[in-house]
Amino acid sequence: MSRSSTTTTTGGAAKRGRFGGCLIGLLVVLVVAGLLTGLGIWLLHKLGGISLFNQADCVAVSSNQSYTYDLEQMQNASTIAAVGVKLGVPTFGIEVAEATALQESKLYNLTGGDRDSLGLFQQRPSEGWGTAAQIMDTTYSSTAFYEALMKVSNWQNLPLTQAAQDVQHSAYPDAYAGHADEAGVLAAVFTGTAGDGLTCTLDGPTFSPQATDSSGLTTQGEAVVADAEKQWGTASVEDASAGLRSFALALPGSLSGSAQTQRGWGYANWAVSKAEALGITQVGYDGKTWSASNSPGTWQKAATAATAPTDRVVLTMTQGS
Numbered sequence: 001m002s003r004s005s006t007t008t009t010t011g012g013a014a015k016r017g018r019f020g021g022c023l024i025g026l027l028v029v030l031v032v033a034g035l036l037t038g039l040g041i042w043l044l045h046k047l048g049g050i051s052l053f054n055q056a057d058c059v060a061v062s063s064n065q066s067y068t069y070d071l072e073q074m075q076n077a078s079t080i081a082a083v084g085v086k087l088g089v090p091t092f093g094i095e096v097a098e099a100t101a102l103q104e105s106k107l108y109n110l111t112g113g114d115r116d117s118l119g120l121f122q123q124r125p126s127e128g129w130g131t132a133a134q135i136m137d138t139t140y141s142s143t144a145f146y147e148a149l150m151k152v153s154n155w156q157n158l159p160l161t162q163a164a165q166d167v168q169h170s171a172y173p174d175a176y177a178g179h180a181d182e183a184g185v186l187a188a189v190f191t192g193t194a195g196d197g198l199t200c201t202l203d204g205p206t207f208s209p210q211a212t213d214s215s216g217l218t219t220q221g222e223a224v225v226a227d228a229e230k231q232w233g234t235a236s237v238e239d240a241s242a243g244l245r246s247f248a249l250a251l252p253g254s255l256s257g258s259a260q261t262q263r264g265w266g267y268a269n270w271a272v273s274k275a276e277a278l279g280i281t282q283v284g285y286d287g288k289t290w291s292a293s294n295s296p297g298t299w300q301k302a303a304t305a306a307t308a309p310t311d312r313v314v315l316t317m318t319q320g321s
Helices: 002-046 071-086 091-105 138-149 160-168 175-191 219-232 257-278
Strands: 057-062 065-069 198-201 237-241 246-250 280-285 288-291 299-301 312-317
Touching (some): 057 071, 091 175, 160 175, 219 312, 237 312, 257 312
């Protein structure tokens, strides 16, 4: 009896010992998991501005409508609008162009298509739109589209899809109508009537170390000015600072009031759309700044009036690495 009693007591103690060990092990696992979770949350908070933790994209907003795009699409959409403004095309014409590119290429500069079709508007060298190299230049192809549109009789009074079809001669003549609302948002954003209607989160581009020229422009700053002159038709540079890596695009003196404000926002949104490709790290206008380091890349109230004036658009460039 005593042996049986002793054996039972010893077995119970062993079981309790094993249970206690498991409980302690479980508590250790839970504590470690909690610490790792806390570390993960802290890292996400601290590193949230790094592209690894944010989707690189752009959101265009106007009149309570919003559309999301990738960075390449916005670079092309802004070019289409800027060229339209340069040529003096009314806003409706810019909407027609944006809708056409949405339908034909989804705003990508395609290297192929049906037969010999190319580019944003799927223009064909064999149909007299230009050489393949010319059509792949988005400024050229946009110009060619507008020139063809303005030759269409009474185009400004036509439905959007008919105006586009009279230029494109598509097998799907009614397809452009489905992009009318979206094209209206893009035109509003890039002509500036939508104000700060474009936000972009970048993909963390890298550039070589930036030298400055005698005027204070960095290498990438020179590229921005060249693109602005090509697409908008003019680019008057002010306040270039090699130390700050910044300069300003002055607004046309021929504009005033709301027209000048809209052109300013047109320039500002254009610059945001080109930030990834051209190394723009901050854009400032009319009391607000967009920065590549914002998480996500939204417009915020400017720290000082000098960084976001009302008579010019201030751009800050990458220093390279």
